[in-house]
Amino acid sequence: MTAAVSVPPVAGTARRDIPAFVRAGERMMWIGGRQVAAVSGRTLPNTDPATEEALAGVPRGEAADVDAAVHAARAAFTDPAWAEMSPDRRGRILNQIADVIEEHADELATIDSVNMGAPRVLTTHMLAEASEVFRYYAGWPTKLSGVSVPAGKDRMAYTRKEPLGVVGIIWGWNGPMGQLPGKLAPALAAGNTVVLKPAETASLSTLRLAELLAGTDLPAGVVNVVTGLGAEAGQALVAHPGVAKIAFTGSTATGKLVQRQAADTLKRVTLELGGKSPSVVFADADLDVAVRGVAAGFLGNAGQACVAGSRVFVEEGIREEFVEKLLKTMEAFTPGDPLTRGTLVGPLSTKAQFDRVSSYLDIAREEGANVVTGGGRFGDHGYFFAPTLLDDVRPDMRVVREEIFGPVGVITTFTDIDDAIARANDTDYGLAASVWTTNLTTAHRMAAAIEAGTVWINTWAEMSTGNLPFGGYKQSGLGREGGLEGLDTYTQVKTVRIAL
Ligand code: NAD
Numbered sequence: 001m002t003a004a005v006s007v008p009p010v011a012g013t014a015r016r017d018i019p020a021f022v023r024a025g026e027r028m029m030w031i032g033g034r035q036v037a038a039v040s041g042r043t044l045p046n047t048d049p050a051t052e053e054a055l056a057g058v059p060r061g062e063a064a065d066v067d068a069a070v071h072a073a074r075a076a077f078t079d080p081a082w083a084e085m086s087p088d089r090r091g092r093i094l095n096q097i098a099d100v101i102e103e104h105a106d107e108l109a110t111i112d113s114v115n116m117g118a119p120r121v122l123t124t125h126m127l128a129e130a131s132e133v134f135r136y137y138a139g140w141p142t143k144l145s146g147v148s149v150p151a152g153k154d155r156m157a158y159t160r161k162e163p164l165g166v167v168g169i170i171w172g173w174n175g176p177m178g179q180l181p182g183k184l185a186p187a188l189a190a191g192n193t194v195v196l197k198p199a200e201t202a203s204l205s206t207l208r209l210a211e212l213l214a215g216t217d218l219p220a221g222v223v224n225v226v227t228g229l230g231a232e233a234g235q236a237l238v239a240h241p242g243v244a245k246i247a248f249t250g251s252t253a254t255g256k257l258v259q260r261q262a263a264d265t266l267k268r269v270t271l272e273l274g275g276k277s278p279s280v281v282f283a284d285a286d287l288d289v290a291v292r293g294v295a296a297g298f299l300g301n302a303g304q305a306c307v308a309g310s311r312v313f314v315e316e317g318i319r320e321e322f323v324e325k326l327l328k329t330m331e332a333f334t335p336g337d338p339l340t341r342g343t344l345v346g347p348l349s350t351k352a353q354f355d356r357v358s359s360y361l362d363i364a365r366e367e368g369a370n371v372v373t374g375g376g377r378f379g380d381h382g383y384f385f386a387p388t389l390l391d392d393v394r395p396d397m398r399v400v401r402e403e404i405f406g407p408v409g410v411i412t413t414f415t416d417i418d419d420a421i422a423r424a425n426d427t428d429y430g431l432a433a434s435v436w437t438t439n440l441t442t443a444h445r446m447a448a449a450i451e452a453g454t455v456w457i458n459t460w461a462e463m464s465t466g467n468l469p470f471g472g473y474k475q476s477g478l479g480r481e482g483g484l485e486g487l488d489t490y491t492q493v494k495t496v497r498i499a500l
Contacts (some may be wrong), residue, residue: 002081008186008420009466010050010051010336010337011050011051011337014035016051016114018110018114019110019114019208021056021111021207021208022046022055022056022110022111022114022204023055023358025055025056025103025296026043026056026057026058026080026099027057027203027207028057028059028207028212028358029058029059029065029069029207029226029403030190030207030211030214030223030224031065031069031157031224031225031226032068032075032219032220032221032224033072033214035211035213036059036065036068037059037241037466038060038061038228039062039064039068040060040062040064041059041085042059043057043059043060044116044119044139044192044200044228044229045057046058046115046201046203046204047052047201047351048114048115048117049116049347049348049350049382049383049452050117050337050338050346050350050384051337051381051382051495052115052351052381052382053374055115055133055203055302058203058207058227058306059226060227060228060232060233061197061226061227061228061230061276062228062232062233062236063236065228065235066130066236066237067173068196068243069224069225069226070168070237070243071398072095072221072224072244072403073166073193073194073195073221074165074193074195075221075325076219076220076222077163077166077192077193077223079221080431081191081220082191082222083220085191087141087142088142089143089144090188090189090191091138091140092138092139092141092190092492093136093217093218094134094137094141094185095134095135096217096376097134097185097216097218098131099132099213100134100212100216101127101133101134101209101212102131103266103403104208105124105127105128105131106134107268108123108127108177108205108208108209108231109126109127109416110176110339111175111208111498112126112175112204112402113338113346114211114338114339115176115203115204115205116173116176116202117256117302117338117346117347117348117349117383118174118175118301118302118338118344118346119336119338119344119345119346120338120339120340120343121343121344122300122301123177123338125164125272126175126177128176129178129465130177132465132466133185133189133465133466134466135179135182135465135466136185136396136465137185137186137189137466137487138382139319139375140189140190140487141189141190141191144161144189144190144487145161146159146160146161146493148361151497152465153343153500154499155244155497155498155499155500156217156393156487156498156500157496157497157498158495158498159195159491159494159495159496160493160496161488162492162493163190163491164190164192164244164492165190165193165242165244165245166193166195166217166242167187167192167193167195167199167244167247168195168237168238168240168243168247168259169184169195169196169197169246169247169491170197170230170234170237170238170247170248170249170250171183171198171199171225171249171250172199172202172250172251172348172432173198173199173200173201173202174202174306176198176199176203176205177205177209177271177303178463180196180198180206181481182470182481182486183247183465183481184223185358185466186407186481186486186489186490187247187490188218188222188223188397189487189490190487190490190491192244192490193228194223194224195222195225195237195243196223196224196225196226196480197225197226197228197233197237198225198227198284199230199250200227200229201350201470202349203225203227206225206227207225207227210225222465228248230254232344232352233286234372235261236260236265237469237476238261238262238339239261239264240265243265243267244267244268245269245270246262246269246270246500247270247457247489248269248271249272249274249478250488251274252273252274252278252403252476255271255273259271262435266344267476269270270471270477270478270480270481270489271477271478271479272470273431273434273477274306274405274431275307275429275430275435275476276305276310276311276401276402276427276429277297277307277308277309277310277429277431277432277452278296278313278423278424278427278433278434278450279297279311279313279433279434279460280313280414280420280424280433280434280435280436281296281313281314281315281322281436281437282315282420282435282436282437282439282442282448283318283495284437284438284439284442285436285437285438286438287318287321287322287325289436290322290323290436290458290494291322291325291329291435292328292329293309293456293458294309294312294409294434294460295326295330295333295460296344296460297309297310297332297346297409297460297461298407298408299333299345299387300345300461301345301405301411302345302346302347302349302385302407303357303404303405303407303408303462304348304349304353304406305403306431306432306476307431307461308403308405309409309432309433309434309460310389310404310408311400311410311412311421312326312409312411313414314411314414315420315421315481316414319413323372323389323391324462326411327373330373330374330387330389332344333345333387333407334378334383335379335387336380338394342400345387347382347383347384348385348406349383353383353405354403356385356390356404356406357405357406357407357408358376358385360398360406361408363398364390364393364408367393367394367396367397367398367399368490369391369399369410370410371389372389372391373387373389374387374388374407375388376391378470385406385407386407388407388408389408389409389410389411390408390410391411391412393410393412395423395426399499401427401428403474405430407486411447411481417442417445421446421449421450424446425449425450425451425473428474428475429450429472430451430452430453430473430474430475431452431453431454431471431477432454432455432456432461433454433456434453434455434457434459434460435447435450435455435457436458437457439460445459448481451473451474453471453472453476453477454470454481455476464488466482466483468484469481469482469483469485469486470486
């Protein structure tokens with residue numbers, strides 16, 4: 001498998017069976033329950049990364065649009081229709097959202113696949129998880145309780161868990177319908193209202209979802225959507241004094257900017273950021289299972305995954321056998337049309353992303369790494385990149401330390417468990433890790449020693465349907481999504497003391 005293989009079989013966007021919503025034209029934002037264009041009247045283009053053909057454009061919202069959305073969300077927050085809604089009814093609305101997502105999962109998955117290039121098998125999976133996350137959080141409004149605290153004779157004290165107010169949600173293009181539910185569902189379950197700012201190159205599924213939400217019992221203004229650039233709409237949302245919290249998914253560099261800027265108004269922030277996750281394979285592992293997990297780890301979504309297992313460590317002694325099996329397995333990840341059944345890897349999401357990944361291959365060669373397979377463009381149109389494996393790498397190389405966000409893995413060996421731990425933790429990131437072993441002691445020692453928010457043993461990238469916390473150690477993030485930990489980040493605690 002090399003970059004010289006045939007052109008991916010992608011028919012032009014116009015000839016493919018894609019939802020009308022992504023075809024030509026201009027879509028609208030949602031503010032206060034109404035569809036609106038940007039105040040400036042400007043729009044942003046969208047491109048199908050598999051064909052490089054134009055899709056529907058989206059409004060280029062800026063500070064004035066964000067201001068209008070925050071005011072609408074603020075009004076909805078205090079409106080009795082939402083503020084005084086009974087917990088069971090709020091739970092029913094979350095279930096309604098889950099129903100709507102389920103009913104339109106095919107369409108929403110296809111919109112994401114066309115808009116950002118992830119294969120249908122992956123976007124379908126994300127949509128299935130999305131509805132489950134809403135169902136999980138639908139159970140929480142009736143259980144969000146404070147506690148009664150002993151306060152002495154003639155006194156009573158208790159706590160209440162209250163919503164924060166308006167929450168700004170900003171997230172990435174690499175899984176639009178995968179990243180949103182873990183933020184939107186708990187925000188609503190806790191009684192907040194929201195302003196959504198999807199990534200500028202993959203906003204279409206969110207605008208369609210907003211249209212679908214308008215058909216539920218969610219009061220107008222509870223969910224608002226402003227599309228636009230990060231440096232314009234995103235920054236305006238982070239700076240807005242009417243926003244109580246920013247829930248952010250994106251790069252570590254942008255996450256640091258968001259945290260700095262949020263400090264001016266002392267907003268709460270939760271940050272889901274980048275990674276450079278290790279996949280550690282011990283000699284006693286079931287190699288056939290391990291090799292599939294490791295390949296999927298750095299090639300899934302063309303490597304555009306925060307949890308990508310892009311640093312592969314194999315125990316000395318099995319290196320040759322492992323690499324031989326890995327190269328064979330990588331053939332199943334040959335890129336293809338995201339809409340074709342059986343495609344496991346689509347194109348990179350944008351031209352900018354393609355150029356960025358290509359530049360890392362230049363860096364790899366300059367640094368002296370060896371390109372075992374892949375290493376450049378795949379085919380002659382679309383932003384397809386060949387699945388790539390690098391060896392002869394040193395721990396100080398940029399391709400080992402920095403998040404490439406493309407289908408590129410680096411492989412090295414380790415001598416024993418202590419060496420494996422040291423190598424796995426030799427990174428500024430700490431989002432996830434996978435360990436492949438049949439030895440129970442090794443598995444538990446590794447799980448405890450690895451500095452990462454999630455450790456998968458003999459499996460990879462199994463995400464939760466809402467009930468498990470997810471988030472980063474070190475520079476991979478702040479706070480957790482999922483479970484009660486995730487819900488608590490959308491609440492504030494009030495203490496009440498009463499003289500009886
Ligand atoms: P990005 O940081 O460029 O953009 C993310 C979002 O932030 C976009 O909506 C963008 O418009 C917005 N943004 C950009 N600049 C902003 C600013 N100054 N103020 C406010 N908002 C701004 O990231 P990306 O390239 O879209 O996504 C890829 C990154 O996301 C990778 O690093 C990846 O690892 C990370 N990611 C993390 C998780 C996780 O859960 N930890 C999940 C997916 C992706």
